[in-house]
Amino acid sequence: MSRIQATFARLKQQQRKALIPFITAGDPSQQITVPLLHALVEAGADVLELGVPFSDPMADGPTIQRASERALKHGMSLRGVLAMVAEFRTQDATTPVVLMGYGNPIEAMGWEVFAKRCAEVGVDGVLTVDFPPEESHDAFEHLQAYGIDPIFLLAPTTEDARVERVAKLARGYVYYVSLKGVTGAGHLDLDAIAQKIPQLRQHINLPIGVGFGIRDAATALAVAKLCDGVVVGSRIVQEIENSTEQNVVANVGKLVRELRLAVDRA
Amino acid sequence: MTYNYPDSTGHFGIFGGIYMAETLIPAVEELSRQYLRFRDDPEFKAEFAYELKHYVGRPSPVYHAKRLSESLGGAQIYLKREDLNHTGAHKINNAIGQALLAKRMGKKRVIAETGAGMHGVATATVAARFGMECIVYMGAEDIQRQAANVFRMKLLGATVVPVESGSRTLKDACNEAIRDWVTNVESTFYIFGTAAGPHPYPMMVRDFQCVIGNEAKVQMPEMIGRQPDAVIACVGGGSNAIGLFYPYIEEKSVQIIGVEAGGHGIASGKHAAPLTANAKVGVLHGNKVYLIQDENGQIIETHSISAGLDYPGVGPEHCLLKDQGRAQYVAINDDEALAAFDALCRFEGIIPALESSHALAHAMKIAPALGKDKVLLVNLSGRGDKDMNTVANLKGITL
Numbered sequence: 001m002s003r004i005q006a007t008f009a010r011l012k013q014q015q016r017k018a019l020i021p022f023i024t025a026g027d028p029s030q031q032i033t034v035p036l037l038h039a040l041v042e043a044g045a046d047v048l049e050l051g052v053p054f055s056d057p058m059a060d061g062p063t064i065q066r067a068s069e070r071a072l073k074h075g076m077s078l079r080g081v082l083a084m085v086a087e088f089r090t091q092d093a094t095t096p097v098v099l100m101g102y103g104n105p106i107e108a109m110g111w112e113v114f115a116k117r118c119a120e121v122g123v124d125g126v127l128t129v130d131f132p133p134e135e136s137h138d139a140f141e142h143l144q145a146y147g148i149d150p151i152f153l154l155a156p157t158t159e160d161a162r163v164e165r166v167a168k169l170a171r172g173y174v175y176y177v178s179l180k181g182v183t184g185a186g187h188l189d190l191d192a193i194a195q196k197i198p199q200l201r202q203h204i205n206l207p208i209g210v211g212f213g214i215r216d217a218a219t220a221l222a223v224a225k226l227c228d229g230v231v232v233g234s235r236i237v238q239e240i241e242n243s244t245e246q247n248v249v250a251n252v253g254k255l256v257r258e259l260r261l262a263v264d265r266a
Numbered sequence: 267m268t269y270n271y272p273d274s275t276g277h278f279g280i281f282g283g284i285y286m287a288e289t290l291i292p293a294v295e296e297l298s299r300q301y302l303r304f305r306d307d308p309e310f311k312a313e314f315a316y317e318l319k320h321y322v323g324r325p326s327p328v329y330h331a332k333r334l335s336e337s338l339g340g341a342q343i344y345l346k347r348e349d350l351n352h353t354g355a356h357k358i359n360n361a362i363g364q365a366l367l368a369k370r371m372g373k374k375r376v377i378a379e380t381g382a383g384m385h386g387v388a389t390a391t392v393a394a395r396f397g398m399e400c401i402v403y404m405g406a407e408d409i410q411r412q413a414a415n416v417f418r419m420k421l422l423g424a425t426v427v428p429v430e431s432g433s434r435t436l437k438d439a440c441n442e443a444i445r446d447w448v449t450n451v452e453s454t455f456y457i458f459g460t461a462a463g464p465h466p467y468p469m470m471v472r473d474f475q476c477v478i479g480n481e482a483k484v485q486m487p488e489m490i491g492r493q494p495d496a497v498i499a500c501v502g503g504g505s506n507a508i509g510l511f512y513p514y515i516e517e518k519s520v521q522i523i524g525v526e527a528g529g530h531g532i533a534s535g536k537h538a539a540p541l542t543a544n545a546k547v548g549v550l551h552g553n554k555v556y557l558i559q560d561e562n563g564q565i566i567e568t569h570s571i572s573a574g575l576d577y578p579g580v581g582p583e584h585c586l587l588k589d590q591g592r593a594q595y596v597a598i599n600d601d602e603a604l605a606a607f608d609a610l611c612r613f614e615g616i617i618p619a620l621e622s623s624h625a626l627a628h629a630m631k632i633a634p635a636l637g638k639d640k641v642l643l644v645n646l647s648g649r650g651d652k653d654m655n656t657v658a659n660l661k662g663i664t665l
Contacts, residue, residue: 058440058445059287059289059444059445062431065431069432072564078562103549104563107563108546108562108563132288134283153288155292156289157290157292157293157451158291159292180449180451181289
């Protein structure tokens, strides 16, 4: 059983929902990322989404754009992100790590080399925002050959036929983008999510995480009631941006503990 | 074998495709369906032809640049005068086509990215013409370089949004337009300005721009009794170029030459010439193309004197034509483009856009070594009025 499967199986048994925080690797500095990952786990994270910074993050709002720019300025690269996961794994063998980003840095490395490296360092899943299933055949064959789960996005605009297509390729969990917009947007529509999730479940047997627009304990709780996992990205990245090198680990830990408490009330 | 691209999934060989975030995939698929539905619709075609004739002023003439050719002492240079179109560049051909499609799809809001501002002006123009709300994203750096075009867009009723992220140029304007589209996908039509991006844009923009080459194929035999020996156009994303080239692909006697922006020279690394510099294949803005990037797959900032060519990628069909060897791609440096700009002003009384000056510069470079009976057809894709400030600055003059 993969780490992602094991995690969701355990949560199901405990009747809890997953908390899935996102941070950008190398933001605000390369030394802080691994300690931050451990702090996220300690504060109650179930799955970690680690952003691979890209020069042109088209699906991201200003907060994650700035995080990517900060990380790239310090020389963050896909190679560097993989090394961070390796370091994280020396102390944490169980928490799933999903790399999230855009396809081009992986294209530049080569999908087979990338998939092999993922398996070696202990990456569990890969989500490439701009690689839909139609363009991903070779890419995902390589991932699957090395036992890495391709994580797919579904959106409010995704129609049933596409959900079906995505369902065939998806592994681990699927990530439902709760709103039309970029990351960090603020107009969460809970009724629409409540309506869409049961439709998705008709085609998807995997756990469904929901992200985009979750900014505090109240929204985390409301969304957690509707799905299997809550993804929080921009809000955490914002906390990192507003912290100093000295208090960032403590501040992020505090925020994630609050979110954990909220999600566990669902 | 006849040339027939893209395939049904939007691929030009390994290039092209639909590399987009999930939220936008249904939108581009719907756009494909609607475009294929209307492309051959007699009413749509008639309306497009009417607008091109009565609003744009087509056909654009072909002009024999005799004094310029004589000064070079070799091949004859002919110019396809897209600079004489309404709004001053080829961009209007595509903007009208997409606006007509937007109208049929019931979209009341259009967005666009722009570099030099010509596509922004064209989009603002058709939005005014058809009564649509118009938002244009433009890099803050380009807004400085192209102040006159910014004012034109505002006069036409468009909102111009400065983009401060990244290199603050065309690619960043594209990123921001995509972010707008993903947020307003249901109400908004993205009038994309070049023959790149996710399918169906490379095909659709090419089809709308093919009027350039289709006219030239009729005009050249009327003028010289045959087709030219070579067709030459500048390539940023490559829409004016593919518009001229595409109808000539099966005319094997006609050489096809695309001219990229060499900036300070390929060796300097400060250029915008992915094809000439043998850049690696990559994925950006919805399609797989040759892309200027570092070894980690991050997009590198490009440089060109001309904002319209200052882009790290290139349309997928040009990538294929390069690989097939059907077209040749070369680069012209900033200073060579400026010299061609000056030459056309002085010899022919035509002020070309800095973008088009690149194509002209290459024709001027190869003409002297060719016989006087050889004919080079250069796409003069736009006029240079917008470049007055840039050129004045380079000459050390304050206007």
